[in-house]
Amino acid sequence: MATKQERYQFRKERTKRKLLAAGLNRPRLSVYRSLQYLYASVIDDASGKVVVSATTNGKELEGKFKASCKSVEAATALGELIAKKALEKGITEVCFDRGARIYHGRVKALAESARKAGLKF
Numbered sequence: 129m130a131t132k133q134e135r136y137q138f139r140k141e142r143t144k145r146k147l148l149a150a151g152l153n154r155p156r157l158s159v160y161r162s163l164q165y166l167y168a169s170v171i172d173d174a175s176g177k178v179v180v181s182a183t184t185n186g187k188e189l190e191g192k193f194k195a196s197c198k199s200v201e202a203a204t205a206l207g208e209l210i211a212k213k214a215l216e217k218g219i220t221e222v223c224f225d226r227g228a229r230i231y232h233g234r235v236k237a238l239a240e241s242a243r244k245a246g247l248k249f
Contacts, residue, residue, distance in 0.1 A: 136228050137228075139228040140227055140228035143225070143226070144227075147223050148173065150223065153174075154222055154223050155170050155171060155172045155179060155214075155219055155221075155222050155223070156170070156172075156222060156223045156224075156225045157170050157210070157224050157225060157242065157247070158170075158171055159224075159226050159227065159235055159238055159239075161229055161235060164196075164197060164198055165184045165185045165197050165198065166183065166184045166197070166198070166202065166203055166206050166234060166238065167182075167183045167184075168207070168210040168238060169181035169182075170210065170219060170222060179214070179217055179219065180210065180213040180214050180217055180219070181210075182206055182210045182213060184197040184198075184203075184205075184206050185197055188209055189202070189209065192205060198234070200233065200237045202234075203234040203238040203241070204237045205241075206241075207237065207238040207239065207240070207242040207244075207245065208242070208244075208245045210238075210242060211241070211242040211243075211245035211246055212245060214247060215245075215246050215247070219247075220246070220247065220248055221247075221248045222248070222249060223249070224249045226239075
């Protein structure tokens with residue numbers, strides 16, 4: 129039987145493989161959730177470069193949150209910020225890459241606020 133960490137790695141690899149097979153013509157909105165912060169980047173896999181990136185501990189969002197940078201409120205603000213930056217660069221459609229994380233809580237709040245701000249998944 130596979131351990132929890134092994135299952136996480138399998139899920140992560142499977143998600144990455146399916147995203148690359150399905151949406152090579154679109155950039156990828158990659159979300160990384162650590163214990164303290166959230167990181168979001170729009171990556172162009174064709175050229176292998178990061179087009180836009182933002183984080184909850186960056187200059188743009190510094191001091192905006194009451195509780196901490198790991199709240200749903202912070203994830204919502206980060207989603208709006210990454211969508212705004214991507215739209216300024218001319219990116220309107222992305223593939224959402226949540227890694228092996230489930231679509232719940234902070235990851236869900238980030239995705240929904242990015243959709244509301246104008247990005248299409």
